[in-house]
Amino acid sequence: MERDWSPDEESGEAYEKASVAIGDRRLHPRDLDAYATIAYEVAGLRQDGEDGFDDEDDQGEVPGELDAALEWARAGVCVLQQSLPWPFTDVLLYGELDNRPAHCILYCYADLLRRRDPKAAAVWFTALVYLNPNDNLGARFIAPGGPQHPGF
Numbered sequence: 001m002e003r004d005w006s007p008d009e010e011s012g013e014a015y016e017k018a019s020v021a022i023g024d025r026r027l028h029p030r031d032l033d034a035y036a037t038i039a040y041e042v043a044g045l046r047q048d049g050e051d052g053f054d055d056e057d058d059q060g061e062v063p064g065e066l067d068a069a070l071e072w073a074r075a076g077v078c079v080l081q082q083s084l085p086w087p088f089t090d091v092l093l094y095g096e097l098d099n100r101p102a103h104c105i106l107y108c109y110a111d112l113l114r115r116r117d118p119k120a121a122a123v124w125f126t127a128l129v130y131l132n133p134n135d136n137l138g139a140r141f142i143a144p145g146g147p148q149h150p151g152f
Helices: 011-017 030-042 066-083 097-116 118-131
Strands: 020-022 025-027
Touching: 011 097, 025 030, 030 066, 066 097, 097 118
Parallel strands: none
Antiparallel strands: 020 025
């Protein structure tokens, strides 16, 4: 999967040129990492660690705007869906660096969604495990049958 990296010193000008304004934020429309970062920011949750997620915020209250955060995450998922062939039934291994933003936005959406509707989020966590059987983000723990799944 082709990756649109977040800007750095070398690519900052090209990134800005292709960026669009959405509300009071600017982002490259295909930068999946930016959607996840903004979604967590809007929710008032921290994004830490190597994979970008802080387990301390696992199921706590969302101090920010959950609805707006879900919209940002959903927008990123839509961009991802448009980037993949239909129907996509393959794996998307996390070990390949260019695939990591896809996992990041999917996990972000599932993580935010489970704070509103754990049953609906379970499908997304299951999909993450299917996309990457090695499950580098820990979705298997939250997917149905996992030790952190709320059970229904």
